[in-house]
Amino acid sequence: MENVDYIIVGDGYAGLFFAHQLIKNKKSFVLFSEGKKSASQVSAGIINPVVLKKFTTFWKAQEQIDFLKNALGEIESYTGKNYLIEDPIHRVFHDENEQNLWLKKSKNEDLQYFLNDDFKHLEIVNNPFNTGKVNQSARLDVNNFFADLFTYFAHHSHLIKEKFDYSQLNTIESIYKNISYKNILFCEGMGVKDNPFFSDIAVxxxxxxxxxxxxxxxxxxxxxxxxxxxxxxxxxxxxxxxxxxxxxxxxxxxxxxxxxxxxxxxxxxxxxxxxxxxxxxxxxxxVKDRRPIIGRHHQNKNLYVFNGLGARGILNGCYFSRSLFEFIENDIPLDEEIDLKRFM
The missing domain is CATH 3.30.9.10 (D-Amino Acid Oxidase, subunit A, domain 2)
Structure with a gap:
């Protein structure tokens, strides 16, 4: 019988960033990956603190950007690579009204560090009204991020390349097949709809x-x-x-x-x-309220869910992995805005 602190089910941003919290805090774990490419693995990898339709920002944007950069530095310490591509976003303006709105919003306290008011004209592409640069925007090197972390997990016996079988889970004795676990985390994206413990979450x-x-x-x-x-x-x-x-x-x-x-x-x-x-x-x-869904199962107290990351999977997955870890290990309450309980 193998004993681990955690079983992670799911191989997208939620699963990998939570696994990083476990590595950092010297917790033992195995991660189940079916080997199919998840939505995370085919994502653009955009890191963006601005909603580019309305030129607004979102909850904890600066904290999430700062936390991600720090976490990627920590991950580099054991993979040997930095996956942050610091190529900023240049938003092509549709007309002068958008230019004026950008300038107006750039004076707002919550946007002044993100919206650059020095417009640029780009060669090759159509941009008759120029472009606005989003400060602190970047991209993740998605392919290498996943490839290298899976290689690291496999080398350290963390990776199990098979579909998780819910029927083999004994929640009374906290055993899955030949693995005894303290906690199990489900971060399966839309695969959660097949999960008998969390299929009703509002994703x-x-x-x-x-x-x-x-x-x-x-x-x-x-x-x-x-x-x-x-x-x-x-x-x-x-x-x-x-x-x-x-x-x-x-x-x-x-x-x-x-x-x-x-x-x-x-x-x-x-x-x-x-x-x-x-x-x-x-x-x-x-999720309707654009917040992740994180929490503990109402009956099985060592079963957890981490889902609903939406289009900001990198920022949400990285930042809230720590919130979930602190909730499980140190009983620090989750923010009400992300807690699974808000739907009950």
Whole structure:
């Protein structure tokens, strides 16, 4: 019988950032990964403190940015790599009204450190009204982040590459197959709907597509361009463009209408030829109040859930992993805004 402090079920941002808390605090664990690419693993990896439709910010934005940078430094200490790509977002303005709104909002106390009031004109892409730079924005090197952490987990016997079987879980004796555990954490994204302990949590699937394209003319380097969607360089000479938001078409295959939307959007900002090389999609677990869902099962007191990270999975997953760890280990109450209890 193997004894561990934690079983983690799920291999997206929630699971990996919580695993980092366990490594940092010298707790033993195993993480179950089915080997399918989660929504996190096909995400853009955008780190952004601003809602770019309305030029507003969100709850704990600065704290989350600061905490993420610190955590990525800690992760670098055992993987040997830093996954922060400090290519800031340049938001392409639609018209002068957006320019004026940006300038007005940049004077607000909660936005003055994020909205840069020095507008830039970019070469190659269409931006007749210039662009505004989002200070402190960046990207995560998604591919290497997941690949390296899975390699590290496998090397240290933390990774179990199989689907978690709920029927094999003995919650009375806290045993799963041949593993005795103190706590078990479910962070399965939309997979939670098949979980008999937390299937009723209030997450709503939001399907997102993105395309990877070959551009006939390279765009400016070391930035991320945003108009309708995000455009930036990725691996193998390809560029990422996406992603869409869809709460209606929830089948598990590519929507042609979403691809058309992306091709049209890219054509508006990039006036040269391009070729679509790849199409991906995933299901973000979103919540009506835009807060994660974190908490303890009402009956089985060593079963926990960490879900509902939405489109800000990196920031939410990193920052609130500590809140959950402190709640489990030190009985420090969760913020009411993220506590599972708010739906009861």
């Amino acid at each position: 709503i699937p939001n399907k997102g597509h993105h395309i990877k394209v070959r551009l006939s003319k390279p765009i400016p380097e070391n930035i991320t361009i945003k108009k309708k969607h995000f455009l930036f360089p990725t691996h193998n000479g390809l560029f990422f463009y996406g992603g869409t938001y869809d709460r209606e078409q929830l089948h598990h295959h590519i929507d042609d209408s979403a691809v058309e939307q992306l091709v049209k959007g890219l054509s508006e900002v990039y006036p040269y030829d391009f070729e679509v090389a790849e199409v991906n999609f995933g299901f973000r677990p979103t």
